[in-house]
Amino acid sequence: MDFNLIDINEDNNYYKMEIKNREGIKKLTPARGFKKIDDNSYPYFNEVLSSIKHDKLSGMNNYDTFDRNIEHRIKSKESKNNINIITFYGDKNTDILEMSKFEDIGLIDNFEKLFNDNIISMPYALSLYEKGALENIFDGIKKSYDNFISTLNTKNIFCYVPAYVKYKDLDQFLRFYSEKNLGTVNGGGQSYNAIPLYIDFKRSNPDAFKRTIAMLFKLKKQYMKDGFYPVLYAANVSRPRILNTGSRVIAREFLLAFLGFDIIGSSLAFNPRASKMGYTHDNKLLEFSMETFEYSYNNKNINKKSYKDKNKSEIYSRQSSFLGGLNGEQTKNELKKRPGAEKYIKTYE
Secondary structure, three states: EEEEEEEEOOOOEEEEEEEEEOOEEEEEOOOOEOOOOOOOOOOOEEEEEEEOHHHOOHHHHHHHHHHHHHHHHHHHHOOOOEEEEEEEEEEOOOOOHHHHHHHOOHHHHHHHHHHOEEEEOOOOHHHHHHHHOHHHHHHHHHHHHHHOOOOOOOOOOOEEEEEEOOOOHHHHHHHHOOOOOOEEEOOOOOOEEEEEEEEEEEEEOHHHHHHHHHHHHHHHHHHHOOOOOEEEEEEEEOOOOOOOOOOOOOOOOHHHHHHHOEOOOOOOOOOOOOOOOOOOOHHHEEEEEEOOOOOEEEEEEOOOOOHHHHHHHHHHHHHHHHHOOOOOHHHHHHHHOOHHHHHHHHHHO
């Protein structure tokens, strides 16, 4: 995978990069990631999320069945017209080290090399969410990383970073990954060592981890001065909830693009169901205002999930197209036009 810097304006905190795979498909960052809805090509990265139950990894018979079916599961979710980011994650009963069993299958390497030159995320397990202590999480990731990386011939990977650890501990993960050979980012006559990072937001909106975002923003600038380029992928990040048709909220996850994030993904979480209080917001079409960077719901009811998903993917497409057309100086001007968005960004300064 080729990483080429197009525009860096550190004064405006906006970083723009072109990612090109060996098939010549190019994507500009910052960009949105979205799970495949249909075969239409949208200008975002396609997220292929595959959950793995603990039972599927236990016992040779279960494992053989998993081995036979996993390729079909991935191919049904990947998009031939997009660069796919493939992520495997285990349930709460799965230990992170169990995910290293992929080296027995050898499929990870095939996904990376054969299926559209994909980017593979380092596998993780939901059991990490419950561990709490940094030492347990960091130790598990370090041990599983060595097993996982041994299955890959190339290095098109995103390295796992839990947004939910204490913000002061984040640098330990960046230091660990910076010692690995993860490719280069070239541009303007300068070469950086790439550190592609999968920042797991744990199905939460950005405000749940404001200190984490601020620290990653700070670390990105710091590492760039030292010759590294952290490629920040906001994975499993949720948009803010809208409680009723009349309310509007700032698109905080979209604004991560102005805070050093290169790719902003969608959440694994499903839309919340209508509550006992009578909210029916999950049955409304979503609106995004480019003039204010706000989300709202319109009054049109949609009963089919596929329509809602397509509506959401079209919004992500518009957001990516908008971000892809900006340069460093323009970002400052665009934020000034939207006081609410500019005020939110300034809370990180």
